Amino acid sequence: MSSRPTLVRNVSTQRRLSIAEDLNYQRFLSKFQIEKFTYMFDAFFDSENKNGVIEKSDISYFLEKMRVFRDFDNKDSRNLKMQDVVFAFYDCLMETVKHESQAAETNIGFKTWNEALKPHVIDVNQISLNQWLNMWGRLCRGAAGISGFPYWVQLLAHIFFDAIDHDSDGQITYEELQRFYSEMIGIKGDELEKLCKEGYRAMTANNAYTLDREQYLFCFANFLLGRDIYGPGKYIFGVFDNREMSETFKVKYNVNEMDED
Numbered sequence: 001m002s003s004r005p006t007l008v009r010n011v012s013t014q015r016r017l018s019i020a021e022d023l024n025y026q027r028f029l030s031k032f033q034i035e036k037f038t039y040m041f042d043a044f045f046d047s048e049n050k051n052g053v054i055e056k057s058d059i060s061y062f063l064e065k066m067r068v069f070r071d072f073d074n075k076d077s078r079n080l081k082m083q084d085v086v087f088a089f090y091d092c093l094m095e096t097v098k099h100e101s102q103a104a105e106t107n108i109g110f111k112t113w114n115e116a117l118k119p120h121v122i123d124v125n126q127i128s129l130n131q132w133l134n135m136w137g138r139l140c141r142g143a144a145g146i147s148g149f150p151y152w153v154q155l156l157a158h159i160f161f162d163a164i165d166h167d168s169d170g171q172i173t174y175e176e177l178q179r180f181y182s183e184m185i186g187i188k189g190d191e192l193e194k195l196c197k198e199g200y201r202a203m204t205a206n207n208a209y210t211l212d213r214e215q216y217l218f219c220f221a222n223f224l225l226g227r228d229i230y231g232p233g234k235y236i237f238g239v240f241d242n243r244e245m246s247e248t249f250k251v252k253y254n255v256n257e258m259d260e261d
Contacts, residue, residue: 025137199235
């Protein structure tokens with residue numbers, strides 16, 4: 001009986017580079033999207049010790065910051081619900097990155113049968129900025145609105161809406177947005193009033209809409225998918241390039257111009 005061949009597949013260096021490029025989903029993001037997702041990573045999820053990765057301790061730190069912002073008691077049912085929702089988001093986030101890591105390893109291939117057949121346990125308890133950006137690049141590709149994202153991504157929008165809606169009446173007022181900008185984002189002084197006024201105007205389409213949950217989800221989708229500085233989504237956090245507040249809208253005539261801002 002002939003022995004089993006030891007080589008599973010001979011993956012050339014060029015093929016490996018091609019596969020690596022295919023897995024580099026962040027290349028589908030614009031410069032402005034990368035700026036937004038990097039901000040969200042740094043400001044909210046790598047918040048406990050700023051070590052460049054998201055860990056469970058960062059999520060606990062984020063939850064405590066949100067609890068204090070909402071003036072919840074530790075045993076308040078609303079605080080317990082917020083914890084459940086945030087940890088559900090975290091678990092799904094980790095599971096998504098784990099599956100992508102497994103796919104990356106499988107796609108590159110194994111050199112020997114022994115290597116291919118042995119157990120490959122991928123334990124993901126940290127997420128780097130690079131993994132975070134690749135994940136968003138994959139999720140945003142082909143999505144056209146908030147419904148185009150997995151439900152656990154939609155949970156993120158609900159988390160922020162519920163935090164800002166301080167009186168839990170189902171809509172965000174100008175004063176509630178201003179408080180979020182000030183206490184959670186850190187915008188102060190004259191800039192706070194200026195940005196809040198423009199942000200609330202943009203997210204309500206000149207007060208044509210109430211900033212309720214449905215409208216906020218629409219704006220959050222624009223935050224995720226918007227490839228340039230134009231649109232209400234960037235005012236979800238309000239800290240990005242806001243030069244359109246004092247400039248005439250820039251007409252773009254081709255696809256290449258879309259990523260310039």
